[in-house]
Amino acid sequence: MTASHRGTIFLETARILAHHAPAPEQWLLTLEAPACAERAEPGQFVHLQCDPALPMRRPLSLQRVNREQGWVEILYKVVGHGTRLLTQRAVGQTLSLMGPIGQPFRPDPERPHVLLLGGGVGMPPMIFLADRLRRETGWRPMAFLGSELPFPFPTRPSRLLIPGLPPDAIGTLSLLEDWGVPCRLSSTQGQPGCHAGYVTDLTRHYLETLGATERRNVAIYACGPDPMLRAVAQLARAFDLPAQLSLEEFMACAVGGCAGCVVPVQTPQGKAMKRVCVDGPVFAADAVYPA
Known part of the structure; x- marks a missing residue:
């Protein structure tokens, strides 16, 4: 068991700056946490105390980070006792x-056209990565996001053209549109402006419009439930594209001690059991879902 994560994880008392539910059972939490904000990278997460009476923490992805002001933003869905208690915590x-915590996404400068795929609570890392890349020169991020619940963000018809998509795919997140990041939404629940299908459907439609030379600039980064990530890995393989996936897994300690979140990963030495918390959560798609 390696100890490469030692000295990189910080424990701090975080003050709640904002906390509200932008959609049913989905909450947006902003915390003053300067040590975390200073070092956080897209794809990493925090292990958060939900309530002083609850000893077990919950792993939650980072959605946005402001290093200068020292805050981090978390979007979470209420799925059990811990997150239900967390909703009761108030500003102040x-x-x-x-x-x-964890290994972040590592964008490849040789492939600056970045496709960001997020499903459900897998959307926050994609927003974090879009925010980071849009501030740096040379990158071309584009997002395809899906949700079976109402989107916990303001949406609107997009004015940023993405060729080759179905005519029902017109909606975008207002936040990404304001950043100049092209985005389209999908849902199987008939949400307005959303493509009636999955994010991988939208991505396939788009990739089919690209020639071989254009595809050599493309890489995929994704986070979401296991069936979605398997489909992303298959899509990347079909178009011969590199893909990095952020896995969702139940965690107890979240710092590599309990080994309760291990998954089989293909390595140059063969198959090995890796801890999602500190060896991941980001892995190469072909390592986690080999052909």
Whole structure:
């Protein structure tokens, strides 16, 4: 068991700056956590105390980070007792936070056309990565996001053209549109402006419009539930594209001690069991879902 993560995870008392539910059962939490904000990278997460009476923490992805002002933003869905307790925490109260944790996305400068695929609570890391890349020169991020619940962000018809998409794919997140990041939405629940299908459907439509030379500039980065990530890996393989995936997994300690979140990963030495918390959560798609 390696110890490469030692000295990179910080424990701090984080003050709640904002906390509200932009959609049913989905909450947006902003925390003053300067140590985490200073070091966090897209794809990493925090292990957060939900309530002083609850000893077990919950792993939650980072959605946005402001290093200068020292805050981090988290979008979470209420799925159990811990996150239900977390919804009761008010502005001004404090929570114990460990982070940032895990291996982040590592964009390849040789492939500057970045396709960001997010499903459900897998959307936050994609927004974080879009925010980071749009601030740097040379990158061309584009996002395809899907949700079966109402989107917890303002949406609107997009004015940023993405060729080759179905005519029902007109909606975008207002936040990404304001950043100049092209984005389209999908849902199987008939949400307005959303493509009636999956994010991988939209991505396939788009990739089919690109020639071989254009595809050599493309890489895929994704986060979402296991069936979606398997489909992303298959899509990347079909178009001969590199892909990095952020896995969702149940965690107890989240710092590599309990080995309760291990998954089989293909390595140059053969198959090995890797901890999603500190060896991931980001892995190469072909390592986690080999052909």
